[in-house]
Structures are given as C-alpha cells and as structure tokens.
Amino acid sequence: MTKKLEFNKFFTYFVKGVTKLKYQKIPEATIRRLSRYSRCLEEMEQTGEEVVSSAQLAGRCMVNAAQVRKDLAYFGEFGIRGVGYYVKDLHNDIKKILGSNKEWRMAVVGIGNLGSALLSYKDFLKQNYKIVAAFDIDPQKVIGRVSEKLGKPVEVLHISRMKEVAKERKIEIGVITTPPSEAQGVTDLLVEAEVRGILNFAPTQIIVPEGFVAKDVFFTTILDNLAYLLSNN
Amino acid sequence: MTKKLEFNKFFTYFVKGVTKLKYQKIPEATIRRLSRYSRCLEEMEQTGEEVVSSAQLAGRCMVNAAQVRKDLAYFGEFGIRGVGYYVKDLHNDIKKILGSNKEWRMAVVGIGNLGSALLSYKDFLKQNYKIVAAFDIDPQKVIGRVSEKLGKPVEVLHISRMKEVAKERKIEIGVITTPPSEAQGVTDLLVEAEVRGILNFAPTQIIVPEGFVAKDVFFTTILDNLAYLLSNN
Numbered sequence: 001m002t003k004k005l006e007f008n009k010f011f012t013y014f015v016k017g018v019t020k021l022k023y024q025k026i027p028e029a030t031i032r033r034l035s036r037y038s039r040c041l042e043e044m045e046q047t048g049e050e051v052v053s054s055a056q057l058a059g060r061c062m063v064n065a066a067q068v069r070k071d072l073a074y075f076g077e078f079g080i081r082g083v084g085y086y087v088k089d090l091h092n093d094i095k096k097i098l099g100s101n102k103e104w105r106m107a108v109v110g111i112g113n114l115g116s117a118l119l120s121y122k123d124f125l126k127q128n129y130k131i132v133a134a135f136d137i138d139p140q141k142v143i144g145r146v147s148e149k150l151g152k153p154v155e156v157l158h159i160s161r162m163k164e165v166a167k168e169r170k171i172e173i174g175v176i177t178t179p180p181s182e183a184q185g186v187t188d189l190l191v192e193a194e195v196r197g198i199l200n201f202a203p204t205q206i207i208v209p210e211g212f213v214a215k216d217v218f219f220t221t222i223l224d225n226l227a228y229l230l231s232n233n
Numbered sequence: 234m235t236k237k238l239e240f241n242k243f244f245t246y247f248v249k250g251v252t253k254l255k256y257q258k259i260p261e262a263t264i265r266r267l268s269r270y271s272r273c274l275e276e277m278e279q280t281g282e283e284v285v286s287s288a289q290l291a292g293r294c295m296v297n298a299a300q301v302r303k304d305l306a307y308f309g310e311f312g313i314r315g316v317g318y319y320v321k322d323l324h325n326d327i328k329k330i331l332g333s334n335k336e337w338r339m340a341v342v343g344i345g346n347l348g349s350a351l352l353s354y355k356d357f358l359k360q361n362y363k364i365v366a367a368f369d370i371d372p373q374k375v376i377g378r379v380s381e382k383l384g385k386p387v388e389v390l391h392i393s394r395m396k397e398v399a400k401e402r403k404i405e406i407g408v409i410t411t412p413p414s415e416a417q418g419v420t421d422l423l424v425e426a427e428v429r430g431i432l433n434f435a436p437t438q439i440i441v442p443e444g445f446v447a448k449d450v451f452f453t454t455i456l457d458n459l460a461y462l463l464s465n466n
Contacts, residue, residue, distance in 0.1 A: 028458065029261055035457035062438065098457045099464030113350035118452065120346065123413075123436035127453045173459065180356075197463045199455065203356035205295065213462045217455055219351065220360045222432065222448065224268035224331045225261065226406065229446045230430045231332030 030071045034094050036061050037068065041091035042126070053084035100128055107133040107171045107195070109186050110178030111141050111156050114201055118175060119154060132169045135159045137182075159189065166193035173197040180204035187214070263304045267327050269294050270301065274324035275359070286317035333361055340366040340404045340428070342419050343411030344374050344389050347434055351408060352387060365402045368392045370415075392422065399426035406430040413437035420447070 040060045044052060058065040072078050075097050079085035095101040106124075108115050111134055118124075119134060134156045141156050157165060165171070174190040176183050176198065183202035190198055191212055198214040200206045208214040273293045277285060291298040305311050308330055312318035328334040339357075341348050344367055351357075352367060367389045374389050390398060398404070407423040409416050409431065416435035423431055424445055431447040433439045441447040 027260075027262065031458050031461050032454055035451075035454040038457070039451070039453075062440075097461070099460040100457055104456070104460055113346045113353065117346035117350055121436070121452055123451065123453050124456075127456070129453065129456050172463065173456070197459050199459055203354070207295075211466075213459060213466055215455065215459050215462075218268075218272070218356070219354055220272075220356050220362065221265055221268040222450055223337070223357075223360070223362050223406070224271070224333055225264050226430050226432055226446060226448050227332040227337055228264050228330070229448075230405065233444075233446055 026074055030074060031098070033061070033063060033067070033071050034098055035100075036063075037071075038091060038094045038098065038100065041087055041094065044087045045091060049087050051084050052087050052090075054079070057085070103128045103130055104173055104197075105130055105132045105169060105171050106173040106175055107131070107135060107162075107166065107169075108175045108177060109135045109159065109162075109190070110176060110182070110202075111136045112177060115175075115177035118177065129173075133157060133165050133171060135162060135165075159186070162189050163193040166190075166195050171195050173199060176200045176202050176206070178202055259307055263307060264331070266294070266296060266300070266304050267331055268333075269296075270304075271324060271327045271331065271333065274320055274327065277320045278324060282320050284317050285320050285323075287312070290318070336361045336363055337406055337430075338363055338365045338402060338404050339406040339408055340364070340368060340395075340399065340402075340423075341408045341410060342368045342392065342395075342423070343409060343415070343435075344369045345410065348408075348410035351410065362406075366390060366398050366404060368395060368398075392419070395422050396426040399423075399428050404428050406432065409433045409435050409439070411435055 037057060040057060041052075044060070052060075053065075054068045055065040058068045061068075075093075078090055078093060092101065106129055108118050108131055111119070115134065115136075119131060124131065131154055134154045135158070136156050137159045139158070166174075171193070172195065174186075174193075174195040174197070176186050176190075178186055180202045181204075183200055183204050183206050187198060187200070187206045187208060191208060196212055198206065198208060198212065200214060200216045203218055203220065205216055206214055270290060273290060274285075277293070285293075286298075287301045288298040291301045294301075308326075311323055311326060325334065339362055341351050341364055344352070348367065348369075352364060357364065364387055367387045368391070369389050370392045372391070404426070405428065407419075407426075407428040407430070409419050409423075411419055413435045414437075416433055416437050416439050420431060420433070420439045420441060424441060429445055431439065431441060431445065433447060433449045436451055436453065438449055439447055
C-alpha cells in the first residue's frame with residue numbers, strides 16, 4: 001500500500017527549500033502538475049491499470065520522471081521502491097492534497113458567452129466541481145434561461161439574490177464572467193455572501209479581504225506564455 | 234535610461250540557477266508574473282507615471298518587491314539603484330522578453346460559447362493578439378456568422394479551408410475551443426497548416442510534433458489550484 005499522507009507535515013504548508021531560503025512555499029507549478037497527475041491517474045483507473053512507475057506516469061502527463069518524484073516528495077513518501085505507485089491510492093492521496101476529494105459548490109456570475117460555456121463545461125462533472133447557481137443582472141437572462149447540458153438544469157437568478165442563495169446552497173466558489181467594469185462589484189457581493197473562493201475571468205485585477213482567496217485568469221497572460229515559448233523555441 | 238536587454242544572454246534561455254543545478258530554465262511562474270508586470274506597467278503608462286520603484290510595482294501587481302527584482306534579474310539589469318525603473322522602458326523590455334512586442338495573428342477553431350467569448354474578448358485588442366480567422370465544422374455556423382464586437386468583423390469559415398487561410402493570413406497561433414473529441418484532429422490540421430503555437434481549451438491533452446508549442450488550458454486545473462488554496466489557507 002502507498003504510505004499514507006502525513007497530514008501534519010502537509011498542513012504546515014511549508015517545506016524545506018533547496019534555495020537560499022530555509023523554508024519555501026509549495027510552488028504553484030507543483031500544484032498545477034499534481035492536478036495533471038490526478039487527471040492522468042483518473043484515466044488509468046478507468047482503464048483498469050493498477051500500478052504505475054514514475055516514468056510511466058511522467059510519459060503519460062508529458063513531464064519528466066524526476067519532476068514527478070520531486071513534486072510528490074513535497075508531501076511525503078508515496079509508492080514502493082522498485083515497484084511504483086498504486087494508481088488508486090496515489091490518485092486518492094493527490095486528491096486529498098489538492099482538496100479535490102470533496103465536492104466544491106460553485107456559482108457562475110455573468111451569463112454571457114463565457115459564463116454559458118462554463119455552465120456546459122462537461123469536465124466539471126467528472127471532477128468534484130458542481131455549479132449550483134448562476135447569476136446575472138439582466139432580467140432577460142434571468143427569466144427562464146437554464147443550462148440543460150449538465151444533468152439538472154441550472155436556473156439563472158438575479159444577482160440581488162446572491163447572499164440568500166449562497167447561504168442556502170452552501171456556495172464556496174464564485175466564478176466571475178462579467179465585463180471587467182463589474183468584476184470588483186461582484187467580488188464585493190461574493191465577499192459579503194461569505195463565498196471564500198473567487199475565480200475571476202474578467203480582465204481586471206480584483207481585490208479580496210484577508211481570509212478570502214482570489215485567482216485571476218487572464219487569457220492574455222496565457223497567450224503571453226505561449227508567445228514567449230514561440231519566440232524562444 | 235534602463236540598461237538595454239542583453240539579448241544574447243536572454244536567447245540562450247538558460248540562466249545560472251540558485252539551486253543545486255548550475256543552469257536552470259526560466260520558471261513558468263516568472264513568465265506569468267512578467268505578463269502581470271507588463272499589464273500593470275501599461276496602466277501606469279496610460280496614467281502618465283514615468284518612474285516606479287520595485288516596491289510600487291510589486292504593490293500594484295500584488296506580489297512582493299523581492300520577487301519583482303528576482304524575476305527581472307533573470308534577464309539582465311534593469312532600472313537605476315535608488316531611483317527605480319523607467320515605466321516605458323521597462324514595459325518595452327518586458328514586452329521584448331515575452332515576445333509580445335510584435336503582433337500575433339490568431340485563429341479560433343470551434344465557434345461555440347467559448348469560441349464566441351474569445352472572439353469578443355476585448356483585452357486581446359489592447360495587447361498584440363489579433364484574431365484574424367474563425368473556423369467551425371458546422372455549416373450553419375459558417376454561413377454569415379461574424380463577430381462584430383472586435384473592430385473588423387471576423388467571418389466564420391469552414392474548417393476545410395484551414396491550410397489555405399492560415400498561409401494567406403499568416404496565422405501563428407491556433408486556439409482550440411472544440412469538444413474534446415475533436416481537439417487532436419484540429420491540432421493535426423493546425424500542424425499541417427504550419428500554425429506553430431496552439432492553445433487548447435478542450436479538456437483533453439493534445440500532442441504536437443517537435444518544433445510546435447502547445448498549451449492546454451483546463452478549467453479544472455485552475456479550480457484545483459483554487460481548491461488547494463482554500464483547503465490550506
């Protein structure tokens with residue numbers, strides 16, 4: 001069996017670094033790769049694979065094997081020397097690390113093209129992300145517009161009902177897909193409704209108070225990254 | 234004046250690392266932050282600010298000042314000790330590093346909700362990313378459907394015209410917003426059309442041959458990152 005995660009160690013959130021700093025936060029890139037490993041392990045589980053070596057997992061996820069071992073080493077010891085990892089156990093352990101072993105209840109705010117795209121994003125269903133509410137400010141969108149693609153339809157509600165509905169439906173993550181001019185206002189509403197996690201797709205930086213977590217997703221940032229690689233490859 | 238970028242040094246793409254490795258690739262997180270600095274510097278330029286300290290830039294971009302200095306140090310020396318950086322010069326230098334000082338011509342493939350959202354994503358206009366073509370396989374979408382939001386309308390073309398149009402319009406980046414089942418097929422078409430950079434929004438990993446650059450954008454990966462922060466904050 002995979003050695004169980006050492007939760008105390010993990011909850012400290014800091015590890016011995018290899019740089020000049022004695023202690024270092026877990027790199028964001030490691031977290032992103034863990035998410036990738038999780039996706040690959042899920043596919044392996046579905047096709048009935050039971051054991052995987054770090055080289056095989058790396059090949060599947062298109063990273064190198066040393067990277068896989070280094071990423072996992074931040075969180076304890078996994079797998080058995082000379083054998084590899086048990087697919088199911090490693091998958092569960094990574095989900096525990098990522099916090100994706102529980103269901104996350106989300107609301108999408110701003111039901112334009114991008115909001116609608118997220119309402120019908122099938123991959124959320126496979127993972128533990130559940131859209132339980134959709135909000136807009138436009139009365140025409142509010143009346144009767146529903147997403148029927150993801151199992152149970154999600155009704156679009158007026159944004160004024162945010163606080164009440166967030167409490168009722170236990171919403172933990174708010175996804176902002178409004179125009180940039182509305183993003184901070186919506187953020188403030190989400191904060192007031194005690195929605196602790198915010199994913200912002202509007203191309204403007206949002207600010208949240210302490211105790212809340214916000215992530216901006218700028219498509220231009222992603223393109224800058226690609227442009228950099230194209231310019232230097 | 235800001236010291237000019239040392240291009241030779243930069244084009245080698247490797248720098249002395251602070252870890253055990255003597256040479257190290259530029260971290261992806263650094264590239265992402267450069268993109269963020271670029272965005273902040275652009276705002277500063279617009280409001281007429283001429284000089285900025287690393288602390289001010291850091292505050293504006295919500296990172297710490299040491300991080301700003303460390304990120305910039307990968308690429309040479311910028312700014313003047315005790316003064317700070319000249320906003321315009323630093324902005325230009327960062328754009329050169331990122332390769333965003335030139336116009337990148339893009340095609341969006343798959344004009345559903347997400348594709349339409351990207352066609353009207355106003356932030357692309359501010360940066361040097363220009364959508365010059367849109368493709369779909371559905372004849373109903375192809376006939377007459379245009380995005381009028383971004384200046385000149387973009388006509389939706391049938392995907393069979395990819396190779397011809399890519400050459401004609403000098404397309405360098407293809408953005409995939411099809412269902413996952415179509416993503417690799419579209420990738421192969423883009424590769425055949427010699428579109429060197431691919432940004433894939435379909436929730437499946439795509440494979441490109443050597444000489445091409447592909448980036449997957451999985452919304453679940455972004456959510457995993459947020460879930461991790463929420464679980465450990």
